[in-house]
Amino acid sequence: MEAAGGLLARARPRRAEAVRLRKRRSVLYGAPGGRRGGGAPGESPRLLALAVALRGLNCALVQTSFVPDEYWQSLEVAHRMVFSYGYLTWEWENGLRGYSYPLIFASIYKVLQLLAKDDVQLLYFCQLCSWFTWYSCTRTLTNSMETLLTIFALSYYPIKGSKMGSSCKYLTLIALAIVIRPTAVIPWIPLVFNHFWQEQKKADLILHNCIPVGLVTAGTSLIIDRVFFGKWVLVQLNFLKFNVLQNLGTFYGSHPWHWYFTQGLPVILGTHLPFFIHGCVQAPKRYHIFLMAVIWTVLVYSMLSHKEFRFIYPVLPLCMFFCGYSLKQLKAWKKSAASFLLLSNLLPALYTGLIHQRGSLDVMSHVQQLCNNSYQSQASVFIMMPCHSTPFYSHVHCPLKMRFLQCPPDLTGNKSYIDEADLFYSNPLAWLNEEFYNDTLLPSHLIFFSVLEQEISSFLALKGYEKSATVFHTHVPQGRVGSHIYVYRKKAEMNHA
Known part of the structure; x- marks a missing residue:
């Protein structure tokens, strides 16, 4: 009995640690559907309902323009696919863009056409506490979809010391993001390599997950583009060749190498910046891989002459993890800090969403x-x-x-x-x-x-x-x-x- 009691006593701290880990992952990833979280019953559904309501309001309060691609590389292409008139930019003539993403909007347009409800008001595709997320997430940019898929993928990413991830799910989401925007591969390079390094069954990971997921998503993308281009086109390769290898994006402007460090990242973080820095210092070592992914991504984009705020938008969710960890460590100042973040982001979010460039x-x-x-x-x-x-x-x-x-x-x-x-x-x-x-x-x-x-x-x-x-x-x-x-x-x- 004493031996059994000793074993039980030693097991309790381990179970407590496991519970703490689950709670941390729940805070980090939102525990979709309450299936994987450690919070109270009903907490996740309420959080989901709140998030949906917030994004619905977000959609109504974004009435401005950001960059041309939110129309010309999605809605305009979809309109042409369904109604047979519309303008295709030079990227489509040279096979730098794929039809997989516009097909989402084309499907909506086609339904409206079949229902005879394709008046102009319905064709304005609805553009559903970070001001930049509020400003960008509901837009029809490929960067927004890339970020959304990145967030979902992170919720299934296997963190060291936890068995709650899903290799197949997160790799599938990454593959979809790469099909939509090939540069989505950049932030995932260190994360995937980290997973491969800590994975004990490396051969199974490659044979049963990486290869099947890659073949299915790449094959589907090829077939879709074959149908609409009328020939076999590997748009992802053309895209990377133009923007990365040849660096021809400089035609649309260039910035100094340090721009993302001195302007890009500080601007999209806004008042979250000091919390991000504090969180990076306080976060446990097992989460440093996320910081490495942020730094790696910004460094890679810094080597390209043409720079835009939206290009590094997909690393913002990773940055927000460290901001959240910072708030957790502030304890007595937690509520004050949260109120500061809410109020300081409200004005720029409303201004950029309702007034600037409308x-x-x-x-x-x-x-x-x-x-x-x-x-x-x-x-x-x-x-x-x-x-x-x-x-x-x-x-x-x-x-x-x-x-x-x-x-x-x-x-x-x-x-x-x-x-x-x-x-x-x-x-x-x-x-x-x-x-x-x-x-x-x-x-x-x-x-x-x-x-x-x-x-x-x-x-x-x-x-x-x-x-x-x-x-x-x-x-x-x-x-x-x-x-x-x-x-x-x-x-x-x-x-x-």
């Missing part, structure tokens, strides 16, 4: 009105703004004649190449006079940023254009982007529009 979307409602009368067949729109500044047919949903300034990169290596948008902005007045040498070529409506108005005012007056709408865009105009967007229409057409 003109790009609002102006399309003016364009869409041209579809609602008999004037449609005579109407035409020319968007004289930096290329892809607004959505296109996905937000108009009628075959209206529309045109915009284009800026595809030159893939032939011609160093003297200048795209149409740069040619226009080098001398807008001369470009317009040369392009529209005959009045019959003039569009019925012109759309441009307010900063351009004075420079082309003589052309507008000479050709008989009059301002018909002024749309607010941003409080911080920069370069070619103005504070407002103007809509001009020809005076002779005013009785029809």
Whole structure:
């Protein structure tokens, strides 16, 4: 009996430690469905309901634009897939993008079409405590889907010292993320290698998980792209070749190597930054692999000249783990710190979601009105703004004649190449006079940023254009982007529009 009692006494601390581990994982990953958490019964369903309600509100309160890809690489492509009109950018002509992601939205469009419910309001795909997550997560960017799949994958990732992970599930989610956006592989390289290193049955991991998952997802992606491209295209390889190996993304701008460390990561973390640093110092060693994944990802992206905030968005969930661990360690200051984070993120979230850069979307409602009368067949729109500044047919949903300034990169290596948008902005007045040498070529409506108005005012007056709408865009105009967007229409057409 004494021996049995001794064994029982030694087993209790182990069970207590196991319970603590389960609770930590529950806090870290949210314990979906309450299946894997260590909290009270009903806690996870309530948390899930709260999260769904929050994202529903998030969706309603994001009414601004972020970057062109949220429309041009998803909704515009899907619109063309279903309704047979829409614009495909140069990436699609060169096989750098795959149809797997737009197919999600195309399926929704097709259902609406079959139900005869494809009016423009329904075709505005709903863009469902971190301000950057609030700003980005509900957008139709591939980066947002990449981040979402990363979060789900992390919930199944096998942490050292725990047997609660699922190799097949997390590897499947990673594979799906890579199909949608090939750069999703970057943050997972150290995590997968860490898993492989600690895995005792390495051969089983490769033969029973890695190879089957890779073959199924890659095969499905190939078939989907074969159907829509009409030929075999390995878009993931083309994407990596263009953006990583050839580094041709510099055509769209470049930043210094340290930009992600000095601006990118601090901006997307915001007021979470000090908590992130504190959490990195306090977190146990077994969680350092997540910090390594963050550092590795930022370093890799730092080697590429073209940089954007959204590129490192997928590491934000990893950073938030350390922020949460920091709050846990603060104990007496926990509630005050949480209140500070909530209040300090509320203002930038609401401002960027409701006000900043909303003109790009609002102006399309003016364009869409041209579809609602008999004037449609005579109407035409020319968007004289930096290329892809607004959505296109996905937000108009009628075959209206529309045109915009284009800026595809030159893939032939011609160093003297200048795209149409740069040619226009080098001398807008001369470009317009040369392009529209005959009045019959003039569009019925012109759309441009307010900063351009004075420079082309003589052309507008000479050709008989009059301002018909002024749309607010941003409080911080920069370069070619103005504070407002103007809509001009020809005076002779005013009785029809």
